[in-house]
Structures are given as structure tokens and as C-alpha cells.
Amino acid sequence: MKRSIGVVEDDPNIRDIVKAYLDKEGYHVEALNSAERAWEFFEQSPPDLWVLDIMLPGMDGYEFCKRIRQTSEVPIIIISAKDDEVDKILGLELGGDDYLTKPFSPRELVARVKRQLKRWTVMKPEEEETSDMIIEAGHLSLNETERSAYFKGEEVEVTTKEYDLLKILARKENRAYSREELLIKVWGEDYFGSDRAVDDLVKRLRKKMKDLPLETVWGHGYRLRAHRDNS
Structure with missing residues (x-):
């Protein structure tokens, strides 16, 4: 079954190029x-x-x-086209999985599409297995x-x-995670931004x-401390 990809881009030249390269890879593309x-x-x-392009007429990419x-x-x-770190962090914080700055190589975009789809295929069964779980810490x-928090x-x-x-932190209370670990687990192995995120x-x-007993492990990262009553 063909994977489907939605391309949201108001520049017709970029939109057509992206569609052509993804079509060539066998994806069903809606531009x-x-x-x-x-x-x-x-x-x-x-x-x-x-x-998804960010600078769009009407509703922008961030809101979408x-x-x-x-x-x-x-x-x-x-x-x-925005390449400032703050723009990248904002895009990723709002739910983006990857961020590519214009101008970019269409081949690089295709490679990133393949990696994200592969990652999604691996992660999805795990999410389905735990979809009815309540995690308490x-x-x-x-x-x-x-996917709500209380x-x-x-x-x-x-x-x-x-x-x-x-x-991630609630599943293994007291376990200290480095910033690098958390970057990979939350944003994926293809994220190359700052650990400031x-x-x-x-x-x-x-x-x-x-x-919330979310503690800093100095020089390393963070952990969620268990059995700590702050009421």
C-alpha cells in the first residue's frame, strides 16, 4: 500500500519540485x-x-x-526560510518532528521523509500496545x-x-536521563539542534x-524523583 504525504507549500515552484521527487519514490502525494x-x-x-511550510497565507504553519x-x-x-534557532525550537515544540531550512536539497528531503516514516512505523505498534494505559508517578x-496530563x-x-x-521520565522514576538521551527520545535521532530545547x-x-519533583542532575540532565510528597 502506498504511503500518502501531504505537502503544504504556497510557492508553486517548490511545491511542484517536492511533489515530483516524492512521486518518483512511489508515494501518493497531495500538494x-x-x-x-x-x-x-x-x-x-x-x-x-x-x-509543511511555515510562512503560509491565512493560517500559518505553526497554527496548522x-x-x-x-x-x-x-x-x-x-x-x-527561517533559520534562527528560536524558530526551529518553536516549530519542534509545537509538534514538528524535523526542520529543514530553505533552500534545501530535494534529495535530502526525500531521505528525511523515509527516516521519519520508518521511525513512525517502528513507534506506532508500541503506542498501540500502550494506548489504554494510565501512567502514574x-x-x-x-x-x-x-494523551492528557493530570x-x-x-x-x-x-x-x-x-x-x-x-x-519518558514518569515510566522510570529516579532514573537520570542525559539531555542527549532526551533529545533523541523526544525529537528522534535525526534532530541536530541544541539541547537547549x-x-x-x-x-x-x-x-x-x-x-512537580522534576530535578536537575547537574552536568548530566534530568530525572523525576519518586516518593516525594509536596502537597
Whole structure:
């Protein structure tokens, strides 16, 4: 069965080139010029992966990425002319799995598409096996079915990456993870950005859950301390 890919790009030249290269690899490609049209496509026939431009007319790529992540975990590769680290971190924090700066090689994009689809194929069975699980760690509770987080009985709104980080730490309380480990586990082996992304996630989670025993292991990374009552 052909894998389907949604390409969201308002520049017709880039859109046509990307479509041509992905078509050649045997994918079924739906090329769209706006996030609004892409959302309609998603509701009718969700693809296996998105290639998403950020600077779009109307709804931008950041907002589209947020909306997709509310209901789907399929890979999203962001393509953008913005190459500042803060833009990359924002795109990844909102749910992007990879970030490619324009101008880029179409062959490199194809290679990244293949890697993300392979990673998704490996991860999906594991997610399905644990989809009905409730993960509990002290006052923290994670509902895998809803991908929702609760702290001290109150639901806390978290992003996709924040949830992924919490899940990793909650499954193995007291286990210290290095920043590099967390980068790979949350963003994937193909992420080459700064480990500051992990620090930013932790900072936001501490702000949202003030008594969460998410501890810094100096010179190494982070851990979720077990059996600590902060009520």
C-alpha cells in the first residue's frame, strides 16, 4: 500500500519540485497551497506524513501544526526560510518532528521523509500496545488514550513534546536521563539542534506544575524523583 504525504507549500515552484521527487519514490502525494485546504484534506483523508511550510497565507504553519497535534501524531517535517534557532525550537515544540531550512536539497528531503516514516512505523505498534494505559508517578498521572496530563487531580494543558518528556521520565522514576538521551527520545535521532530545547521543555513544565519533583542532575540532565510528597 502506498504511503500518502501531504505537502503544504504556497510557492508553486517548490511545491511542484517536492511533489515530483516524492512521486518518483512511489508515494501518493497531495500538494496543497494553504493550511485551510490542507485541513480539509486532513479531515477527509489524513496522510501518513506532512511536509509543511511555515510562512503560509491565512493560517500559518505553526497554527496548522498545533491543530494537527490535537488529534494526530503522524510525522511532520517543517520546511522554512527561517533559520534562527528560536524558530526551529518553536516549530519542534509545537509538534514538528524535523526542520529543514530553505533552500534545501530535494534529495535530502526525500531521505528525511523515509527516516521519519520508518521511525513512525517502528513507534506506532508500541503506542498501540500502550494506548489504554494510565501512567502514574506520585501526583502525576498520564492518560495514554487521551494523551492528557493530570497533576494533583487537575488536568494540565501540555504540548506534544511536553507530554512525551513527561511520559519518558514518569515510566522510570529516579532514573537520570542525559539531555542527549532526551533529545533523541523526544525529537528522534535525526534532530541536530541544541539541547537547549530540553531545558526549555523542563522550564515550561515546572511553571505549569510548580511542585512537580522534576530535578536537575547537574552536568548530566534530568530525572523525576519518586516518593516525594509536596502537597
